[in-house]
Amino acid sequence: MDFNLSPEEEAFRQEFVPWLEGVIAEKGKIPTFKDAEALDERVAWYREMQKKLFDAGYAGITWPKEYGGRGGTLIESFILDEEIQKRAAVENFNGIGFGMAGGVILAFGTDEQKDRYIPAMLNGSEIWCQGFSEPNAGSDLAALSTRAVKDGDDYVINGQKVWTSMAQMADQCILVVRTDPDVPKHKGLSFFIIDMKTPGIDVRPLVQITGDAEFNEVYFDDMRVPRTQMLGEEGDGWKISIATLMFERYAVSQYGSFRRSIDGLFELAKNVTRNGRPAIEDPVIRQKLGQFHIEVEILKHNTMRSRSKLLKGEVPGPEGSIEKLYWSEMNKAMQEFAMELEGPYHQLMSGSKWALQDGMYQFAFLRSRGNTIEAGTSEIQKNIIGERVLGLPKDAARAAVKK
Numbered sequence: 078m079d080f081n082l083s084p085e086e087e088a089f090r091q092e093f094v095p096w097l098e099g100v101i102a103e104k105g106k107i108p109t110f111k112d113a114e115a116l117d118e119r120v121a122w123y124r125e126m127q128k129k130l131f132d133a134g135y136a137g138i139t140w141p142k143e144y145g146g147r148g149g150t151l152i153e154s155f156i157l158d159e160e161i162q163k164r165a166a167v168e169n170f171n172g173i174g175f176g177m178a179g180g181v182i183l184a185f186g187t188d189e190q191k192d193r194y195i196p197a198m199l200n201g202s203e204i205w206c207q208g209f210s211e212p213n214a215g216s217d218l219a220a221l222s223t224r225a226v227k228d229g230d231d232y233v234i235n236g237q238k239v240w241t242s243m244a245q246m247a248d249q250c251i252l253v254v255r256t257d258p259d260v261p262k263h264k265g266l267s268f269f270i271i272d273m274k275t276p277g278i279d280v281r282p283l284v285q286i287t288g289d290a291e292f293n294e295v296y297f298d299d300m301r302v303p304r305t306q307m308l309g310e311e312g313d314g315w316k317i318s319i320a321t322l323m324f325e326r327y328a329v330s331q332y333g334s335f336r337r338s339i340d341g342l343f344e345l346a347k348n349v350t351r352n353g354r355p356a357i358e359d360p361v362i363r364q365k366l367g368q369f370h371i372e373v374e375i376l377k378h379n380t381m382r383s384r385s386k387l388l389k390g391e392v393p394g395p396e397g398s399i400e401k402l403y404w405s406e407m408n409k410a411m412q413e414f415a416m417e418l419e420g421p422y423h424q425l426m427s428g429s430k431w432a433l434q435d436g437m438y439q440f441a442f443l444r445s446r447g448n449t450i451e452a453g454t455s456e457i458q459k460n461i462i463g464e465r466v467l468g469l470p471k472d473a474a475r476a477a478v479k480k
């Protein structure tokens with residue numbers, strides 16, 4: 078693969094960067110992670126920024142023009158993400174929309190569903206959440222028990238989801254439920270698009286180890302949804318859920334934000350001391366920084382490789398697990414290293430006047446634990462890589478359960 082940008086791709090970067098810098102200059106301060114109480118302000122910022130991207134033709138770079146996308150290339154999409162993430166220009170509250178819901182609606186939705194949902198996703202007016210996990214169905218998603226029962230032209234939904242990120246601000250939800258309890262568990266599932274303002278939905282935020290309430294419990298109590306809100310056919314839930322997870326494992330990897338993290342670690346190493354000298358002069362610290370720099374660059378090339386599969390119009394495959402396992406474990410190690418660099422200061426959180434960079438790394442360190450769980454745990458990614466990429470035999474415990 079040729080990693081050099083073509084003249085057209087370089088021209089796209091040259092056109093986009095001044096536009097982005099202009100918007101940032103005009104908008105002023107971006108609300109940050111520590112303004113936990115300013116969540117509404119952060120979400121409003123996201124919606125406004127996304128609308129600007131949409132109006133300027135920079136939303137949904139690879140998505141079809143007829144649904145509000147740009148009809149551009151994956152490399153252009155990569156350039157745009159990289160430039161936005163490098164500047165932390167906008168906190169993306171709609172990763173689930175762009176990374177999952179959009180992909181499966183374009184792949185499995187009717188023309189009416191694409192018309193209704195894709196432009197509203199791209200222009201920032203609708204944020205999405207993902208109702209998959211339940212108290213007794215996480216890694217084993219097919220064991221889920223939230224039930225949808227057909228009643229005339231509607232389905233009536235009862236049950237509970239958990240760890241539903243962004244549900245407290247989401248306008249729409251991709252929801253997988255059981256429509257047939259009498260067939261093998263993978264076959265009895267169906268996939269719906271749910272308006273989060275429908276009566277019968279109760280969202281209860283859960284506070285994470287970071288102190289943020291990013292995810293929620295979501296209860297469904299006789300919630301009615303019309304048949305037209307189903308994606309695909311009844312019984313297609315497993316197929317579409319698996320496609321969603323494949324999209325998710327590609328989507329959550331963000332080279333630009335890791336580039337920013339590694340640049341930040343170099344700065345941190347210049348500003349803290351080791352044995353009375355700037356830590357960056359310590360050979361062991363230099364070696365670790367060099368290693369992380371290499372790993373972030375490897376991530377970039379892996380991302381390009383996997384994107385080239387999408388470029389050929391293919392649905393993402395199980396090899397997305399390699400990327401997800403790689404970046405989530407790498408990020409955990411990078412944030413642990415930041416704690417090591419800060420020395421005794423690492424114990425101070427945002428709010429302490431002595432905390433370095435107002436506790437930014439403490440937040441990132443605590444949040445990085447969740448990276449190895451969300452979108453499928455590291456153990457599950459290893460199983461997928463072993464079985465579905467390398468073709469190894471199924472893990473003994475699961476094979477025994479299935480018998």
Ligand SMILES: Cc1cc2nc3c(=O)[nH]c(=O)nc-3n(C[C@H](O)[C@H](O)[C@H](O)COP(=O)(O)OP(=O)(O)OC[C@H]3O[C@@H](n4cnc5c(N)ncnc54)[C@H](O)[C@@H]3O)c2cc1C
Nearest residue numbers: 207208209210215216240241242447450451452453454456
């Ligand atoms: C920050 C965050 C955000 C999330 N957002 C969402 C969301 O928006 N929507 C949503 O639906 N879900 C979301 N989740 C839930 C996430 O998908 C699940 O937590 C994850 O799939 C694991 O499921 P579980 O928590 O039930 O753990 P379990 O499946 O009970 O696993 C417990 C432990 O057992 C291990 N394990 C399980 N099965 C196997 C096996 N076969 N082989 C080896 N080890 C195994 C796991 O690796 C794990 O260590 C989120 C989670 C986090 C942390």
